[in-house]
Amino acid sequence: MASCVDERYFASARDAGVPIDQLLNLVGAGIVLQPRQLAASAMARLCDFEWGPTEIGYGGARGGGKSHWAIAQLADDCLRYPGLKCLLLRKVGKANRENFEDLRRKVLPGIRTSYNKTEGTLTFANGSVIKTGHFQNSSDVDAYLGLEYDVILVEEATTLTKSKVDDILTCNRTSKPGWRPRAYFTTNPGNVGHAWFKARFIDPWRRGAETETRFVQATVRDNRHVDTGYHAKLKRLTGWKRRAWLDGDWDIAAGQYFTTWRHDTHVRPDIGYGFAEPDWRVWLSLDYGFAHYTAAYLFAIDGDGTAYCLDEHAQRGWLVDAHCEAITAMLERNRIARHRVETILAGGDVFKRESDGERVSDDYERHGYKLERANMSRVDGAAEFLRRLGDVDRTPPLRPSLYISDHCSGLIDCIPGLMHDPARGEDVKKVDCDDDGFGGDDYYDGARYGLMHVATPPPPKLIRTPGRRVF
Ligand SMILES: Nc1ncnc2c1ncn2[C@@H]1O[C@H](COP(=O)(O)OP(=O)(O)OP(=O)(O)O)[C@@H](O)[C@H]1O
Ligand SMILES: [Mg+2]
Numbered sequence: 001m002a003s004c005v006d007e008r009y010f011a012s013a014r015d016a017g018v019p020i021d022q023l024l025n026l027v028g029a030g031i032v033l034q035p036r037q038l039a040a041s042a043m044a045r046l047c048d049f050e051w052g053p054t055e056i057g058y059g060g061a062r063g064g065g066k067s068h069w070a071i072a073q074l075a076d077d078c079l080r081y082p083g084l085k086c087l088l089l090r091k092v093g094k095a096n097r098e099n100f101e102d103l104r105r106k107v108l109p110g111i112r113t114s115y116n117k118t119e120g121t122l123t124f125a126n127g128s129v130i131k132t133g134h135f136q137n138s139s140d141v142d143a144y145l146g147l148e149y150d151v152i153l154v155e156e157a158t159t160l161t162k163s164k165v166d167d168i169l170t171c172n173r174t175s176k177p178g179w180r181p182r183a184y185f186t187t188n189p190g191n192v193g194h195a196w197f198k199a200r201f202i203d204p205w206r207r208g209a210e211t212e213t214r215f216v217q218a219t220v221r222d223n224r225h226v227d228t229g230y231h232a233k234l235k236r237l238t239g240w241k242r243r244a245w246l247d248g249d250w251d252i253a254a255g256q257y258f259t260t261w262r263h264d265t266h267v268r269p270d271i272g273y274g275f276a277e278p279d280w281r282v283w284l285s286l287d288y289g290f291a292h293y294t295a296a297y298l299f300a301i302d303g304d305g306t307a308y309c310l311d312e313h314a315q316r317g318w319l320v321d322a323h324c325e326a327i328t329a330m331l332e333r334n335r336i337a338r339h340r341v342e343t344i345l346a347g348g349d350v351f352k353r354e355s356d357g358e359r360v361s362d363d364y365e366r367h368g369y370k371l372e373r374a375n376m377s378r379v380d381g382a383a384e385f386l387r388r389l390g391d392v393d394r395t396p397p398l399r400p401s402l403y404i405s406d407h408c409s410g411l412i413d414c415i416p417g418l419m420h421d422p423a424r425g426e427d428v429k430k431v432d433c434d435d436d437g438f439g440g441d442d443y444y445d446g447a448r449y450g451l452m453h454v455a456t457p458p459p460p461k462l463i464r465t466p467g468r469r470v471f
């Protein structure tokens with residue numbers, strides 16, 4: 001049995017949710033994991049159940065013990081199911097291609113395995129195999145496609161695009177009775193795959209709404225084995241690299257536009273339905289789309305000039321009448337009477353005449369929603385967004401004047417992923433959603449139109465007559 005395994009270790013494994021058979025399996029193999037690694041391994045075992053997840057993500061910063069955990073978890077799987085076939089895809093430079101042998105000696109000191117260097121296969125006594133695949137570029141992983149793998153583990157997953165990962169996952173299938181195919185991912189924030197990984201793992205994790213995925217965040221602070229020099233090196237980093245690699249901040253990516261966005265500050269779960277006081281100004285905004293999303297927002301501003309994005313309606317492929325119904329429902333659940341809504345601001349496309357002479361805005365008007373032209377300046381809108389986010393990390397902090405309800409999940413997921421437009425640095429890069437509806441900026445556009453309603457200079461104060469309808 002591995003040294004440093006004592007009562008306390010058993011207790012921490014139990015606290016992390018590790019089932020006893022798994023714990024004995026790991027300890028028997030000489031594998032001693034740290035609390036976050038134990039939590040990730042416990043989640044990997046949930047993949048055994050029909051109702052359990054099929055994808056586990058681990059990491060989120062440099063030095064959090066990702067590579068160590070990756071091998072340990074594959075060993076746990078291999079030891080319990082004879083003949084298991086695993087693929088371990090590792091992002092490596094040419095220089096460290098040979099490192100895998102060191103790694104397996106370090107992580108699996110107590111297991112008899114044989115490593116075939118030429119084939120890159122690690123074989124266990126029970127016939128289970130880990131095939132190691134190394135990649136430097138996305139295209140390198142094509143060499144491993146086409147076969148069937150019971151388990152696939154991708155290290156540095158955000159260095160791969162979503163379509164490349166989807167390609168790899170087509171190989172994640174099994175013909176073994178009692179085994180459920182699964183995939184594990186380790187990674188840091190940033191890189192070309194940042195957005196898909198965040199959407200797939202981080203956003204559901206933050207919302208407490210994980211279904212097929214589970215994520216365990218681990219930074220260098222969760223790894224007591226890391227040498228102080230490595231830790232100090234991470235601490236010397238600045239800018240987005242520090243936030244991504246040291247802090248494991250998922251709201252950062254190289255080229256991120258809204259670098260002052262802080263999920264914990266700007267997203268306010270206390271902004272529930274009925275949050276707006278009766279004397280606050282309220283209004284709606286809308287970015288229209290059919291193939292793309294229609295994203296509508298309900299805003300309010302308090303007497304101090306702090307704006308609140310209270311609620312969101314976002315759907316694609318819907319006709320105008322369905323959107324109007326949803327917007328009406330949004331007002332009702334927020335207990336906002338229609339006559340309080342100052343305006344509904346929309347992008348210019350809804351006012352364009354179609355071939356039949358009709359405008360989308362006419363459709364909305366028929367349902368009682370008279371749309372008005374939003375200020376569509378992209379650069380002004382981005383500047384206003386930035387201004388309202390404030391800067392809580394500055395000394396002294398610049399207090400935000402925009403808060404967003406956690407009902408606005410599309411907007412919350414979208415803002416941190418927005419990038420500078422390389423051709424026009426002061427603008428946000430325009431991005432369309434993919435075929436799955438993922439990754440578009442319609443949410444941001446919809447909210448931007450709304451925010452411009454209270455941009456400086458302020459519009460004249462509305463003099464409200466009770467019961468008067470203003471749109
Ligand atoms: N459970 C453990 N027991 C012993 N050593 C560990 C354990 N977990 C991690 N380590 C050690 O901590 C160091 C960093 O771990 P590892 O390389 O797995 O982190 P990483 O997240 O993959 O780092 P990077 O971001 O640089 O790829 C390594 O020396 C590793 O051997
Ligand atoms: Mg690593």
